[in-house]
Amino acid sequence: MSLRMVEIVCDNAGKDRVLAEMRQFDDDRFLSWSAGEDEDDEPLRARVLLDGDVASGLVDRLERRFSGETGFRIVIYPVQATIPRLEPPENNSEPGSEPEQTETPDASPKREGVIREELRAAVQEGAEFTGLFALLATLASVVASIGLLRDNPAVVIGAMVIAPLLGPNVGLALATVLGDARLARASLGTLAGGIALVVAPALALGWLLGADAGSGELAARTVVGLSDVALALAAGVAGIVSLSRGASTALVGVMVALALVPPLSACGLFWGAGELDHAASAGLLALTNVVCLNLAGVLTFAIRGVRPLWYHEIRSARSAVFRALAFWTMLLLAVTAVIVLNWRFF
Known part of the structure; x- marks a missing residue:
C-alpha cells in the first residue's frame, strides 16, 4: 500500500x-x-x-x-511505514453484488496514486540547464568515451550513473500531457544542450585518440536493429511507471542514460576519428532511443491519467498529446524505415 x-x-x-x-x-x-x-x-x-x-x-x-x-x-x-501496520480495508459487499460507487460528480478519474505535483517536482529541477547539469553531462561523456575506447563495460555503466539526462526527457513528456509550455521549452533546450555536451568531448577524444570500430563496446553502438526500438520503448515505459510509483530518480536516470550516453559518445568518437559511416550509425541509434523514450513517456503518462487540474487546460493538453504522439510516431516510422533499408542494402 x-x-x-x-x-x-x-x-x-x-x-x-x-x-x-x-x-x-x-x-x-x-x-x-x-x-x-x-x-x-x-x-x-x-x-x-x-x-x-x-x-x-x-x-x-x-x-x-x-x-x-x-x-x-x-x-x-x-x-515509509506506520505502527501498528495498516491492513487493507475489508470488502463487505455480498458475492456477485456491484461495488458501491462513492465518487462525486466532479471527482477526478483514478490515477493509480499518481500525484501531479509530485511528478512535476521530481523532474522540474533536472529539466533546467544549469552549471551542474553541464558539468555532469561533460563528465559522463568523458567517462563513457574512455570506457568505450577501453572496451570496458563497467566504466560505461559508471557514466550512466552520473549522466543527468533523466530530467529533460521525462520533463518533455510530462510537459506535453500537462500542456506546460514553459516546462516543454526548458526541457527541450536542456535536452539539446545535454546532447551537445555529450557529443563534443567524445569528438575531441576521437580526434586525439582515434576510435577502433572493432572494439566490442564501440561496435555494439554501430548496429541498429528493430530490437533496439523495442528496448528503448520498454525502457521508456518502465522508467515512467517506476518514477510515477515513487522509484528512485537515480535508478530511472540510469535507465534513460543507458539509451543515450553510450551511442552519443560513440557517435562523437567516430566523428572525431573521421569514421563518418560508423558515426552515422551510432547517431541513428541515439536518435532512435530519443524518439522511443519520448513516445513511450507521453503515451504512458496519458494512459496513467496524468493531466492538468483545470478543465480549460485539459482540452489544450489533450490536443498537445495527440500532436506529440503523431509527431513521435512519424519519426519512429521514419527511423524504422531507415533501419530496414540499412539491413537490406548495406
Missing part, C-alpha cells in the same frame, strides 16, 4: 468550508486524520493519512476549490 500524509493549511476564514469539503469527499477513505477543530480562533492545520490512490483525488478536489483562498496550502509527504 502506497501511503501519503497530506497536510492542509488554511486561514481561519476558510476553515469550516475546507473541513466540510473534506467530509464530503468521503472521509471513510481516510486511514486517520486530525484537524484541530476545537481551536476556533486558530488557522486550520489538518493532517490526513490515506492511500496514494485516494490522495490524488483529494488533492485535486481541494486545490480546485480553495487554491485562491488566502493562506491555503497543501503539503504532501511520502510515508
